Amino acid sequence: MSKPYIRVAAGLILDQRGRLLLGQRPEGKAWPGWWEFPGGKIEAGETVEQALVRELDEELGIHATHIYPWVVHVHEYPKTVVELAFCQVTAWTGEPHGRENQALDWVDPWDIRLDESEHPIAPGGGSLLPAATPPLRWLRLPKCYRISQIGGPEHLETWLGELRQELMRGLRLVQFREPTWQGDADSLHQAFVATLTLCRQHDARCLINSVHPRAWWPQADGIQLRAADAQRILQEDTRPPGWLGVSAHQAQDIDCARQLQADFVVLGHVLPTASHPHDAPLGWDAFQTLANQAHRPVFAIGGQSTATLETARLHGAHGIAALRGALLED
Known part of the structure:
Protein backbone atom coordinates (compact mmCIF):
# COMPACT_ATOMS: atom_id res chain seq x y z
CA MET A 1 0.00 0.00 0.00
CA SER A 2 1.48 3.34 -1.06
CA LYS A 3 2.05 6.10 1.46
CA PRO A 4 0.14 9.39 1.27
CA TYR A 5 2.03 12.03 -0.74
CA ILE A 6 1.87 15.49 0.82
CA ARG A 7 3.06 18.77 -0.73
CA VAL A 8 4.35 21.31 1.76
CA ALA A 9 5.66 24.88 1.53
CA ALA A 10 8.41 25.47 4.11
CA GLY A 11 10.02 28.78 4.95
CA LEU A 12 13.59 29.35 6.06
CA ILE A 13 12.99 32.72 7.68
CA LEU A 14 16.25 34.65 7.89
CA ASP A 15 16.69 37.99 9.63
CA GLN A 16 19.27 40.66 8.79
CA ARG A 17 21.76 39.05 11.18
CA GLY A 18 21.51 35.74 9.33
CA ARG A 19 19.58 34.06 12.14
CA LEU A 20 17.07 31.35 11.27
CA LEU A 21 13.61 31.06 12.88
CA LEU A 22 12.59 27.62 14.13
CA GLY A 23 9.24 26.53 15.50
CA GLN A 24 8.61 23.67 17.92
CA ARG A 25 5.77 21.30 17.09
CA PRO A 26 3.13 21.45 19.84
CA GLU A 27 1.46 18.56 21.63
CA GLY A 28 -1.34 16.99 19.65
CA LYS A 29 0.57 17.02 16.35
CA ALA A 30 2.84 14.36 14.88
CA TRP A 31 6.44 14.60 16.14
CA PRO A 32 5.55 16.78 19.17
CA GLY A 33 8.48 18.68 20.67
CA TRP A 34 10.59 18.48 17.53
CA TRP A 35 11.77 21.67 15.86
CA GLU A 36 10.93 22.53 12.26
CA PHE A 37 10.81 25.26 9.65
CA PRO A 38 7.45 27.09 9.64
CA GLY A 39 5.07 26.23 6.82
CA GLY A 40 2.38 23.76 5.92
CA LYS A 41 0.38 21.92 3.29
CA ILE A 42 -0.17 23.42 -0.13
CA GLU A 43 -3.90 23.50 -0.73
CA ALA A 44 -5.53 22.77 -4.10
CA GLY A 45 -5.15 25.71 -6.46
CA GLU A 46 -2.41 27.40 -4.42
CA THR A 47 1.06 28.24 -5.63
CA VAL A 48 3.98 27.55 -3.30
CA GLU A 49 4.30 31.25 -2.50
CA GLN A 50 0.58 31.65 -1.81
CA ALA A 51 0.60 28.65 0.52
CA LEU A 52 3.66 29.91 2.37
CA VAL A 53 2.25 33.41 2.83
CA ARG A 54 -0.98 31.93 4.22
CA GLU A 55 0.79 29.45 6.51
CA LEU A 56 3.19 32.04 7.95
CA ASP A 57 0.24 34.29 8.72
CA GLU A 58 -1.65 31.44 10.41
CA GLU A 59 1.37 30.14 12.35
CA LEU A 60 3.36 33.28 13.12
CA GLY A 61 1.14 36.29 12.45
CA ILE A 62 3.49 37.74 9.82
CA HIS A 63 3.04 38.64 6.17
CA ALA A 64 6.01 37.51 4.05
CA THR A 65 6.99 40.21 1.54
CA HIS A 66 10.20 38.81 0.03
CA ILE A 67 10.32 35.10 -0.81
CA TYR A 68 12.99 33.28 -2.80
CA PRO A 69 11.99 29.85 -4.19
CA TRP A 70 14.91 27.60 -3.39
CA VAL A 71 14.93 23.77 -3.39
CA VAL A 72 12.19 21.18 -3.83
CA HIS A 73 13.09 18.18 -1.68
CA VAL A 74 11.28 14.87 -1.18
CA HIS A 75 11.56 13.13 2.20
CA GLU A 76 10.03 9.78 3.10
CA TYR A 77 8.73 9.49 6.66
CA PRO A 78 7.51 6.18 8.17
CA LYS A 79 3.88 6.93 7.26
CA THR A 80 4.03 9.61 4.56
CA VAL A 81 6.09 10.94 1.66
CA VAL A 82 6.49 14.72 1.90
CA GLU A 83 7.48 17.00 -0.98
CA LEU A 84 8.92 20.12 0.64
CA ALA A 85 9.19 23.28 -1.40
CA PHE A 86 11.82 25.14 0.63
CA CYS A 87 11.86 28.91 0.27
CA GLN A 88 14.03 31.57 1.84
CA VAL A 89 12.06 34.40 3.43
CA THR A 90 14.10 37.55 4.00
CA ALA A 91 11.47 40.25 4.61
CA TRP A 92 8.05 40.39 6.28
CA THR A 93 5.71 42.66 8.17
CA GLY A 94 4.66 41.96 11.73
CA GLU A 95 6.50 40.31 14.61
CA PRO A 96 6.70 36.51 14.59
CA HIS A 97 4.85 34.90 17.50
CA GLY A 98 3.44 31.43 18.06
CA ARG A 99 -0.22 31.65 17.10
CA GLU A 100 -0.59 27.89 17.63
CA ASN A 101 1.04 27.98 21.09
CA GLN A 102 4.30 26.71 19.62
CA ALA A 103 7.66 27.84 20.95
CA LEU A 104 9.88 29.86 18.60
CA ASP A 105 13.63 30.38 18.59
CA TRP A 106 16.06 32.42 16.48
CA VAL A 107 19.28 30.45 15.94
CA ASP A 108 22.53 30.84 14.04
CA PRO A 109 22.46 28.08 11.36
CA TRP A 110 26.19 27.52 11.92
CA ASP A 111 25.47 26.63 15.56
CA ILE A 112 23.25 23.71 14.58
CA ARG A 113 25.12 20.41 14.81
CA LEU A 114 24.78 18.34 11.65
CA ASP A 115 27.46 15.66 11.93
CA GLU A 116 27.31 14.30 15.46
CA SER A 117 23.76 12.96 15.49
CA GLU A 118 21.24 11.19 13.29
CA HIS A 119 19.17 14.36 13.47
CA PRO A 120 20.36 17.99 13.54
CA ILE A 121 20.61 19.42 17.05
CA ALA A 122 19.60 23.03 17.73
CA PRO A 123 21.69 25.19 20.09
CA GLY A 124 19.21 24.63 22.94
CA GLY A 125 19.54 20.86 22.63
CA GLY A 126 16.31 19.99 20.80
CA SER A 127 16.19 17.82 17.70
CA LEU A 128 15.03 19.07 14.31
CA LEU A 129 12.83 17.02 12.03
CA PRO A 130 14.82 14.65 9.80
CA ALA A 131 13.89 16.57 6.65
CA ALA A 132 15.68 19.63 8.07
CA THR A 133 19.18 18.19 7.64
CA PRO A 134 19.67 18.78 3.87
CA PRO A 135 18.55 22.44 3.81
CA LEU A 136 20.74 23.28 6.80
CA ARG A 137 23.74 21.89 4.94
CA TRP A 138 22.74 23.67 1.74
CA LEU A 139 22.30 26.95 3.58
CA ARG A 140 26.04 26.91 4.30
CA LEU A 141 26.91 27.04 0.61
CA PRO A 142 28.04 30.50 -0.56
CA LYS A 143 25.88 32.23 -3.14
Whole structure:
Protein backbone atom coordinates (compact mmCIF):
# COMPACT_ATOMS: atom_id res chain seq x y z
CA MET A 1 0.00 0.00 0.00
CA SER A 2 1.48 3.34 -1.06
CA LYS A 3 2.05 6.10 1.46
CA PRO A 4 0.14 9.39 1.27
CA TYR A 5 2.03 12.03 -0.74
CA ILE A 6 1.87 15.49 0.82
CA ARG A 7 3.06 18.77 -0.73
CA VAL A 8 4.35 21.31 1.76
CA ALA A 9 5.66 24.88 1.53
CA ALA A 10 8.41 25.47 4.11
CA GLY A 11 10.02 28.78 4.95
CA LEU A 12 13.59 29.35 6.06
CA ILE A 13 12.99 32.72 7.68
CA LEU A 14 16.25 34.65 7.89
CA ASP A 15 16.69 37.99 9.63
CA GLN A 16 19.27 40.66 8.79
CA ARG A 17 21.76 39.05 11.18
CA GLY A 18 21.51 35.74 9.33
CA ARG A 19 19.58 34.06 12.14
CA LEU A 20 17.07 31.35 11.27
CA LEU A 21 13.61 31.06 12.88
CA LEU A 22 12.59 27.62 14.13
CA GLY A 23 9.24 26.53 15.50
CA GLN A 24 8.61 23.67 17.92
CA ARG A 25 5.77 21.30 17.09
CA PRO A 26 3.13 21.45 19.84
CA GLU A 27 1.46 18.56 21.63
CA GLY A 28 -1.34 16.99 19.65
CA LYS A 29 0.57 17.02 16.35
CA ALA A 30 2.84 14.36 14.88
CA TRP A 31 6.44 14.60 16.14
CA PRO A 32 5.55 16.78 19.17
CA GLY A 33 8.48 18.68 20.67
CA TRP A 34 10.59 18.48 17.53
CA TRP A 35 11.77 21.67 15.86
CA GLU A 36 10.93 22.53 12.26
CA PHE A 37 10.81 25.26 9.65
CA PRO A 38 7.45 27.09 9.64
CA GLY A 39 5.07 26.23 6.82
CA GLY A 40 2.38 23.76 5.92
CA LYS A 41 0.38 21.92 3.29
CA ILE A 42 -0.17 23.42 -0.13
CA GLU A 43 -3.90 23.50 -0.73
CA ALA A 44 -5.53 22.77 -4.10
CA GLY A 45 -5.15 25.71 -6.46
CA GLU A 46 -2.41 27.40 -4.42
CA THR A 47 1.06 28.24 -5.63
CA VAL A 48 3.98 27.55 -3.30
CA GLU A 49 4.30 31.25 -2.50
CA GLN A 50 0.58 31.65 -1.81
CA ALA A 51 0.60 28.65 0.52
CA LEU A 52 3.66 29.91 2.37
CA VAL A 53 2.25 33.41 2.83
CA ARG A 54 -0.98 31.93 4.22
CA GLU A 55 0.79 29.45 6.51
CA LEU A 56 3.19 32.04 7.95
CA ASP A 57 0.24 34.29 8.72
CA GLU A 58 -1.65 31.44 10.41
CA GLU A 59 1.37 30.14 12.35
CA LEU A 60 3.36 33.28 13.12
CA GLY A 61 1.14 36.29 12.45
CA ILE A 62 3.49 37.74 9.82
CA HIS A 63 3.04 38.64 6.17
CA ALA A 64 6.01 37.51 4.05
CA THR A 65 6.99 40.21 1.54
CA HIS A 66 10.20 38.81 0.03
CA ILE A 67 10.32 35.10 -0.81
CA TYR A 68 12.99 33.28 -2.80
CA PRO A 69 11.99 29.85 -4.19
CA TRP A 70 14.91 27.60 -3.39
CA VAL A 71 14.93 23.77 -3.39
CA VAL A 72 12.19 21.18 -3.83
CA HIS A 73 13.09 18.18 -1.68
CA VAL A 74 11.28 14.87 -1.18
CA HIS A 75 11.56 13.13 2.20
CA GLU A 76 10.03 9.78 3.10
CA TYR A 77 8.73 9.49 6.66
CA PRO A 78 7.51 6.18 8.17
CA LYS A 79 3.88 6.93 7.26
CA THR A 80 4.03 9.61 4.56
CA VAL A 81 6.09 10.94 1.66
CA VAL A 82 6.49 14.72 1.90
CA GLU A 83 7.48 17.00 -0.98
CA LEU A 84 8.92 20.12 0.64
CA ALA A 85 9.19 23.28 -1.40
CA PHE A 86 11.82 25.14 0.63
CA CYS A 87 11.86 28.91 0.27
CA GLN A 88 14.03 31.57 1.84
CA VAL A 89 12.06 34.40 3.43
CA THR A 90 14.10 37.55 4.00
CA ALA A 91 11.47 40.25 4.61
CA TRP A 92 8.05 40.39 6.28
CA THR A 93 5.71 42.66 8.17
CA GLY A 94 4.66 41.96 11.73
CA GLU A 95 6.50 40.31 14.61
CA PRO A 96 6.70 36.51 14.59
CA HIS A 97 4.85 34.90 17.50
CA GLY A 98 3.44 31.43 18.06
CA ARG A 99 -0.22 31.65 17.10
CA GLU A 100 -0.59 27.89 17.63
CA ASN A 101 1.04 27.98 21.09
CA GLN A 102 4.30 26.71 19.62
CA ALA A 103 7.66 27.84 20.95
CA LEU A 104 9.88 29.86 18.60
CA ASP A 105 13.63 30.38 18.59
CA TRP A 106 16.06 32.42 16.48
CA VAL A 107 19.28 30.45 15.94
CA ASP A 108 22.53 30.84 14.04
CA PRO A 109 22.46 28.08 11.36
CA TRP A 110 26.19 27.52 11.92
CA ASP A 111 25.47 26.63 15.56
CA ILE A 112 23.25 23.71 14.58
CA ARG A 113 25.12 20.41 14.81
CA LEU A 114 24.78 18.34 11.65
CA ASP A 115 27.46 15.66 11.93
CA GLU A 116 27.31 14.30 15.46
CA SER A 117 23.76 12.96 15.49
CA GLU A 118 21.24 11.19 13.29
CA HIS A 119 19.17 14.36 13.47
CA PRO A 120 20.36 17.99 13.54
CA ILE A 121 20.61 19.42 17.05
CA ALA A 122 19.60 23.03 17.73
CA PRO A 123 21.69 25.19 20.09
CA GLY A 124 19.21 24.63 22.94
CA GLY A 125 19.54 20.86 22.63
CA GLY A 126 16.31 19.99 20.80
CA SER A 127 16.19 17.82 17.70
CA LEU A 128 15.03 19.07 14.31
CA LEU A 129 12.83 17.02 12.03
CA PRO A 130 14.82 14.65 9.80
CA ALA A 131 13.89 16.57 6.65
CA ALA A 132 15.68 19.63 8.07
CA THR A 133 19.18 18.19 7.64
CA PRO A 134 19.67 18.78 3.87
CA PRO A 135 18.55 22.44 3.81
CA LEU A 136 20.74 23.28 6.80
CA ARG A 137 23.74 21.89 4.94
CA TRP A 138 22.74 23.67 1.74
CA LEU A 139 22.30 26.95 3.58
CA ARG A 140 26.04 26.91 4.30
CA LEU A 141 26.91 27.04 0.61
CA PRO A 142 28.04 30.50 -0.56
CA LYS A 143 25.88 32.23 -3.14
CA CYS A 144 28.79 33.01 -5.48
CA TYR A 145 30.96 30.39 -7.20
CA ARG A 146 34.09 31.64 -8.96
CA ILE A 147 35.51 29.56 -11.83
CA SER A 148 39.11 30.06 -12.90
CA GLN A 149 40.08 31.10 -16.41
CA ILE A 150 43.82 31.61 -16.16
CA GLY A 151 44.87 30.38 -19.60
CA GLY A 152 48.57 29.79 -19.04
CA PRO A 153 51.50 30.18 -16.63
CA GLU A 154 52.20 33.75 -17.74
CA HIS A 155 48.81 34.82 -16.34
CA LEU A 156 49.05 32.99 -13.00
CA GLU A 157 50.22 35.91 -10.86
CA THR A 158 47.49 38.14 -12.26
CA TRP A 159 44.89 35.50 -11.45
CA LEU A 160 46.19 34.99 -7.92
CA GLY A 161 46.16 38.73 -7.29
CA GLU A 162 42.56 39.05 -8.49
CA LEU A 163 41.49 35.98 -6.56
CA ARG A 164 43.14 37.25 -3.38
CA GLN A 165 41.13 40.46 -3.61
CA GLU A 166 37.89 38.55 -4.11
CA LEU A 167 38.66 36.23 -1.20
CA MET A 168 39.41 39.19 1.05
CA ARG A 169 36.02 40.62 0.09
CA GLY A 170 34.07 37.48 0.95
CA LEU A 171 34.35 34.91 -1.85
CA ARG A 172 34.25 31.39 -0.34
CA LEU A 173 33.77 28.93 -3.21
CA VAL A 174 36.19 28.52 -6.14
CA GLN A 175 36.55 26.01 -8.95
CA PHE A 176 39.88 25.34 -10.66
CA ARG A 177 39.01 24.69 -14.32
CA GLU A 178 41.60 25.08 -17.08
CA PRO A 179 40.62 22.95 -20.11
CA THR A 180 42.65 25.04 -22.59
CA TRP A 181 45.83 25.55 -20.55
CA GLN A 182 48.69 26.90 -22.67
CA GLY A 183 51.55 25.21 -20.85
CA ASP A 184 52.87 21.85 -19.69
CA ALA A 185 51.35 19.58 -17.04
CA ASP A 186 53.81 20.71 -14.35
CA SER A 187 52.89 24.38 -14.74
CA LEU A 188 49.20 23.47 -14.69
CA HIS A 189 49.60 21.52 -11.47
CA GLN A 190 51.56 24.40 -9.93
CA ALA A 191 48.69 26.74 -10.80
CA PHE A 192 46.21 24.37 -9.18
CA VAL A 193 48.27 24.06 -5.99
CA ALA A 194 48.75 27.82 -5.80
CA THR A 195 45.01 28.41 -6.21
CA LEU A 196 44.16 25.76 -3.63
CA THR A 197 46.70 27.14 -1.14
CA LEU A 198 45.38 30.68 -1.49
CA CYS A 199 41.79 29.52 -1.00
CA ARG A 200 42.68 27.64 2.18
CA GLN A 201 44.50 30.66 3.55
CA HIS A 202 41.15 32.47 3.37
CA ASP A 203 38.98 29.59 4.62
CA ALA A 204 37.43 29.10 1.17
CA ARG A 205 36.67 25.81 -0.55
CA CYS A 206 38.44 25.00 -3.81
CA LEU A 207 36.96 22.32 -6.06
CA ILE A 208 38.73 20.89 -9.08
CA ASN A 209 37.02 20.27 -12.40
CA SER A 210 36.94 16.69 -13.67
CA VAL A 211 38.75 17.76 -16.84
CA HIS A 212 41.94 17.47 -14.76
CA PRO A 213 43.72 14.23 -13.78
CA ARG A 214 42.02 12.06 -11.18
CA ALA A 215 45.29 11.84 -9.29
CA TRP A 216 44.82 15.51 -8.40
CA TRP A 217 41.24 15.22 -7.17
CA PRO A 218 42.00 14.15 -3.57
CA GLN A 219 44.05 17.31 -3.04
CA ALA A 220 41.00 19.54 -3.58
CA ASP A 221 38.03 20.15 -1.29
CA GLY A 222 35.74 18.52 -3.82
CA ILE A 223 35.04 17.80 -7.48
CA GLN A 224 33.03 19.61 -10.14
CA LEU A 225 31.99 16.93 -12.62
CA ARG A 226 31.36 17.77 -16.25
CA ALA A 227 28.04 16.32 -17.42
CA ALA A 228 29.67 13.52 -19.45
CA ASP A 229 32.04 12.68 -16.60
CA ALA A 230 29.13 12.53 -14.17
CA GLN A 231 27.49 9.88 -16.37
CA ARG A 232 30.72 7.84 -16.34
CA ILE A 233 31.11 8.17 -12.58
CA LEU A 234 27.51 7.03 -12.15
CA GLN A 235 28.28 3.87 -14.12
CA GLU A 236 31.27 3.21 -11.87
CA ASP A 237 28.98 3.43 -8.83
CA THR A 238 31.57 5.42 -6.85
CA ARG A 239 30.83 8.88 -5.50
CA PRO A 240 34.00 11.01 -5.27
CA PRO A 241 34.83 12.18 -1.73
CA GLY A 242 34.35 15.74 -0.53
CA TRP A 243 31.95 18.31 -1.93
CA LEU A 244 30.45 17.25 -5.24
CA GLY A 245 29.06 19.55 -7.92
CA VAL A 246 27.63 18.42 -11.25
CA SER A 247 27.44 20.57 -14.37
CA ALA A 248 24.08 20.27 -16.13
CA HIS A 249 22.53 21.45 -19.38
CA GLN A 250 19.41 19.27 -19.63
CA ALA A 251 17.05 17.07 -17.61
CA GLN A 252 19.23 13.97 -18.09
CA ASP A 253 22.14 15.74 -16.38
CA ILE A 254 19.89 16.82 -13.50
CA ASP A 255 18.76 13.21 -13.02
CA CYS A 256 22.39 12.06 -12.95
CA ALA A 257 23.20 14.65 -10.25
CA ARG A 258 20.33 13.33 -8.12
CA GLN A 259 21.50 9.74 -8.48
CA LEU A 260 25.05 10.72 -7.51
CA GLN A 261 23.68 12.61 -4.50
CA ALA A 262 25.61 15.69 -5.59
CA ASP A 263 25.76 18.58 -3.15
CA PHE A 264 24.79 21.06 -5.84
CA VAL A 265 24.27 21.57 -9.57
CA VAL A 266 25.67 24.21 -11.92
CA LEU A 267 23.05 24.75 -14.62
CA GLY A 268 23.30 26.72 -17.84
CA HIS A 269 24.09 28.54 -19.85
CA VAL A 270 21.17 30.73 -18.84
CA LEU A 271 21.92 33.94 -20.77
CA PRO A 272 23.88 34.56 -24.00
CA THR A 273 27.64 34.36 -23.54
CA ALA A 274 30.71 35.06 -25.65
CA SER A 275 31.96 31.50 -25.02
CA HIS A 276 28.76 29.97 -26.54
CA PRO A 277 27.81 32.42 -29.33
CA HIS A 278 25.98 29.84 -31.46
CA ASP A 279 24.18 27.92 -28.68
CA ALA A 280 20.73 29.06 -27.61
CA PRO A 281 20.62 29.95 -23.90
CA LEU A 282 18.16 28.26 -21.56
CA GLY A 283 16.50 31.46 -20.42
CA TRP A 284 15.14 31.95 -16.91
CA ASP A 285 11.88 30.02 -17.31
CA ALA A 286 13.57 26.84 -18.54
CA PHE A 287 16.24 27.29 -15.87
CA GLN A 288 13.60 27.39 -13.14
CA THR A 289 11.83 24.30 -14.49
CA LEU A 290 15.05 22.28 -14.47
CA ALA A 291 16.17 23.68 -11.11
CA ASN A 292 12.93 22.47 -9.53
CA GLN A 293 13.85 18.93 -10.62
CA ALA A 294 17.31 18.99 -9.04
CA HIS A 295 16.22 18.54 -5.39
CA ARG A 296 19.39 20.33 -4.30
CA PRO A 297 20.87 23.84 -4.65
CA VAL A 298 21.46 25.06 -8.21
CA PHE A 299 23.92 27.72 -9.34
CA ALA A 300 23.01 29.62 -12.50
CA ILE A 301 25.86 29.99 -15.01
CA GLY A 302 26.12 31.86 -18.30
CA GLY A 303 26.03 35.63 -18.43
CA GLN A 304 25.98 35.87 -14.63
CA SER A 305 27.31 38.63 -12.39
CA THR A 306 26.34 40.28 -9.14
CA ALA A 307 23.82 42.24 -11.21
CA THR A 308 21.91 39.01 -12.05
CA LEU A 309 22.03 37.44 -8.58
CA GLU A 310 18.62 38.75 -7.51
CA THR A 311 16.96 37.58 -10.73
CA ALA A 312 18.64 34.20 -10.42
CA ARG A 313 17.38 33.71 -6.86
CA LEU A 314 13.86 34.74 -7.80
CA HIS A 315 13.96 31.91 -10.37
CA GLY A 316 15.00 29.25 -7.87
CA ALA A 317 18.79 29.55 -8.01
CA HIS A 318 20.82 29.21 -4.84
CA GLY A 319 23.35 31.57 -6.38
CA ILE A 320 25.46 32.28 -9.44
CA ALA A 321 28.66 30.91 -10.97
CA ALA A 322 30.90 32.87 -13.32
CA LEU A 323 34.22 32.78 -15.17
CA ARG A 324 34.67 36.52 -15.51
CA GLY A 325 34.33 39.46 -13.16
CA ALA A 326 34.42 39.72 -9.39
CA LEU A 327 31.86 37.71 -7.48
CA LEU A 328 31.29 38.85 -3.94
CA GLU A 329 29.29 37.24 -1.16
CA ASP A 330 26.23 39.37 -0.44
